[in-house]
Every structure is written in structure tokens, then in C-alpha cells.
Amino acid sequence: MRVAVIGASAAGLAVAKLLKDRGLAPDIFEASDAIGARWQGHYDRLHLHTPASGSSLPGLAFPRGTPRYPSRDQVVAYLRLYAETFGLRPAFGRLVDRLRPEMGAWTISGPWGEARADLVVMATGLNAIPRRIEKPGLDSFPGPVLHSSGFRTGRDFAGQRVLVIGFGNSACEIALDLAEQGGRPAQSVRGPVNALPRDILGIPILTIGRHARLLPPPLADRLTAPLFRLMLGDLRRLGLRRPDYGPITQVRQHGRIPLLDLGTLAMMRRGRIGVYPDILRIEGETVHFADGRGAGFDAIVMATGYAPGWGRIAPLSPERLADLARPVGQRRLLGEGGIYVCGSHVSSRGMLFEIGQEARAIADHIAARVMIPVR
Numbered sequence: 001m002r003v004a005v006i007g008a009s010a011a012g013l014a015v016a017k018l019l020k021d022r023g024l025a026p027d028i029f030e031a032s033d034a035i036g037a038r039w040q041g042h043y044d045r046l047h048l049h050t051p052a053s054g055s056s057l058p059g060l061a062f063p064r065g066t067p068r069y070p071s072r073d074q075v076v077a078y079l080r081l082y083a084e085t086f087g088l089r090p091a092f093g094r095l096v097d098r099l100r101p102e103m104g105a106w107t108i109s110g111p112w113g114e115a116r117a118d119l120v121v122m123a124t125g126l127n128a129i130p131r132r133i134e135k136p137g138l139d140s141f142p143g144p145v146l147h148s149s150g151f152r153t154g155r156d157f158a159g160q161r162v163l164v165i166g167f168g169n170s171a172c173e174i175a176l177d178l179a180e181q182g183g184r185p186a187q188s189v190r191g192p193v194n195a196l197p198r199d200i201l202g203i204p205i206l207t208i209g210r211h212a213r214l215l216p217p218p219l220a221d222r223l224t225a226p227l228f229r230l231m232l233g234d235l236r237r238l239g240l241r242r243p244d245y246g247p248i249t250q251v252r253q254h255g256r257i258p259l260l261d262l263g264t265l266a267m268m269r270r271g272r273i274g275v276y277p278d279i280l281r282i283e284g285e286t287v288h289f290a291d292g293r294g295a296g297f298d299a300i301v302m303a304t305g306y307a308p309g310w311g312r313i314a315p316l317s318p319e320r321l322a323d324l325a326r327p328v329g330q331r332r333l334l335g336e337g338g339i340y341v342c343g344s345h346v347s348s349r350g351m352l353f354e355i356g357q358e359a360r361a362i363a364d365h366i367a368a369r370v371m372i373p374v375r
Contacts, residue, residue, distance in 0.1 A: 014342070055350055129308070135279045
């Protein structure tokens with residue numbers, strides 16, 4: 001039985017390790033020339049928002065001495081250690097751009113050629129394709145316009161007026177980095193937002209979130225709302241709107257992580273980070289906003305998210321794509337057609353924790369499929 005794993009970051013490595021444990025020898029295809037390449041490409045300031053103690057992959061903890069929230073480089077080093085520890089050897093430079101069914105198996109193709117597999121695990125991640133937005137007059141803006149995937153450090157924009165579009169965790173951390181590195185950032189917040197402190201009394205908020213899973217989301221939101229207001233204040237005073245649902249409901253019913261605040265809100269209160277609503281139009285360096293205000297900027301960073309890559313590679317039906325958003329234990333179409341996807345579910349427990357759960361379920365399902373006793 002030939003099994004192919006596409007991607008050599010956290011999800012691909014976890015699945016490959018667990019398949020190897022079950023007696024299979026998967027082929028690992030990696031488009032880049034390194035393990036964890038997408039992690040290496042993120043901005044310098046990035047840290048995990050989940051504690052290392054709950055973010056390790058199956059079979060290997062983060063090394064002793066790793067801080068509670070590992071840096072980007074520490075995560076990359078951990079992924080390399082993981083591959084080395086378990087003898088995982090990806091084939092690098094193997095960009096996969098198409099899967100097609102042939103005679104009960106799959107042909108995997110790319111610029112390098114073709115390969116065959118009976119089963120395929122897509123582990124290319126949720127953050128595969130930068131998602132950009134278009135605004136009237138954007139082409140008239142004289143300064144650089146980049147997606148957050150191309151942002152590295154606020155030092156590159158010291159003294160400049162930078163508009164960050166978005167209010168997710170990357171957007172807010174980039175705005176904070178710009179403010180700390182001498183930039184003059186502002187954020188365009190396009191809709192209602194939820195925010196949480198990253199820690200409460202020294203306890204990571206995602207640790208608390210795992211216990212909150214025992215309660216219905218609306219009830220958990222009502223019980224925790226007074227504490228969050230006490231710690232973060234009234235977001236409306238910053239010009240922010242809140243949705244009709246709370247942060248726990250946002251994660252569990254809408255599949256989106258709220259802001260885990262690292263200090264961005266405090267910078268907004270101090271006037272170090274400006275707050276604007278959605279963009280109406282752009283005229284040269286002047287950006288006009290939906291509330292009638294206009295302001296000049298030297299650069300624009302679109303922290304507008306990503307799209308997953310598997311839909312453009314594998315022939316997945318709309319029903320299958322919707323199924324991937326569910327926790328792995330609730331998926332009705334797991335492994336349908338011989339294609340698995342690992343790393344597709346957004347969870348309050350953190351992506352690396354969830355990847356471990358998905359990888360185990362996928363490896364067990366494949367083992368049962370090929371009649372290998374599950375250990």
C-alpha cells in the first residue's frame with residue numbers, strides 16, 4: 001500500500017510519524033527545500049499563541065527550557081528535531097499541483113514529474129494562499145502594498161505611516177511590532193471583533209478555553225464576559241464593534257480565532273495605533289474610510305488572511321470541503337475517495353494540538369483500511 005503525504009510542516013510530519021509507527025512507509029512531498037518552510041517565512045516577531053506544553057506533536061515534547069510561548073525560530077527548530085528524531089525524510093522540491101484518479105489510485109503530478117499512491121494525505125495547511133482584497137483606487141497608491149506574508153519586521157517601516165488592514169492575530173501583532181519599532185501604524189477594522197487576553201492571572205487563556213468546551217458556547221461566553229471586560233476594557237471606546245456572539249461561540253460555531261491580545265489594545269488607548277473602519281476608496285496616498293475620515297499613509301499591509309491550498313490540488317466536493325471544518329471525530333467523509341486532509345479544523349485548543357488529534361485519527365483510519373492492527 002503506497003501512501004503519500006503532501007507537506008512537511010507540522011501536519012505532514014505528525015501524520016508521517018504516526019503512519020510509520022503503524023508499519024507504513026509514506027512518501028513525503030515538500031514543495032520547498034526545507035522542513036517547516038512556511039513557518040520560516042512568517043514575520044520575525046511571531047510566537048505561538050498556545051503554550052508549548054500543550055502544543056507538541058505526537059511523541060515528542062518541545063525541548064526543556066523552551067519558553068511558554070515559543071518563537072517562530074524555536075518552532076522551526078522543533079519541527080526539524082521532530083523529523084530527525086523519527087527518521088522522516090521528505091523529498092524536497094516536490095511541488096504538487098494536481099491529483100488525478102487513475103485505475104483506483106492517485107497520480108501525483110508537479111513540475112518535477114509524476115508519482116503514484118493508493119492513499120494521499122493533504123497536509124498543506126490552512127495558510128497556503130495569501131488572500132488579498134481590492135479597493136477602488138488601490139492602484140493609485142504610491143507606496144508599497146504587501147500581504148502580511150511578505151512582512152518581516154517593523155524596523156523596515158520606522159518613521160512611516162503604515163495602514164494594516166485587518167484585526168486578526170497577525171494584523172494586531174504586526175501593528176504592535178510597527179509601533180514598537182518606531183512606525184506610525186493604524187488599523188482598518190472591517191467588521192465586528194472579539195478579543196481575549198492571552199493570559200489570565202498567569203494562566204494561558206487557551207488552557208481555560210479547553211475547560212470551557214464542557215459548556216455550551218453561549219453560556220461559556222456569558223460566564224466569562226465580565227472578566228474579559230475587566231481585563232480588556234470597553235472595546236467600543238476604541239471605535240471597535242463587537243459581534244452578537246462571544247469569542248467562544250466564534251471559535252466553536254464560526255471556526256475563527258478571536259484576537260489574543262499581546263498589547264495592541266493598550267497601544268490603541270495610548271494613541272500609538274490608530275483605528276479606522278473599512279476602506280471606502282484610495283486616492284494617491286490618501287485613504288478614505290467608511291466613517292468619512294481620510295488619512296495619508298506611506299505603506300499598506302494586508303493582514304487579510306489565507307485560503308487553504310488543497311481545493312485547487314485535489315478534486316474535493318463542496319460537501320467534502322464543508323466536512324473538513326468539523327473536528328476529525330465528527331467527520332462523515334474521512335478519507336473519502338482515498339484522500340485525507342490534516343490541519344483543517346480551527347480549534348480553541350490551538351492548531352498544533354488539533355493537528356495531533358487529526359493525525360492520530362487519520363493514521364488509525366488508514367491502518368484499519370489496509371488491515372494493520374492499530375496500536
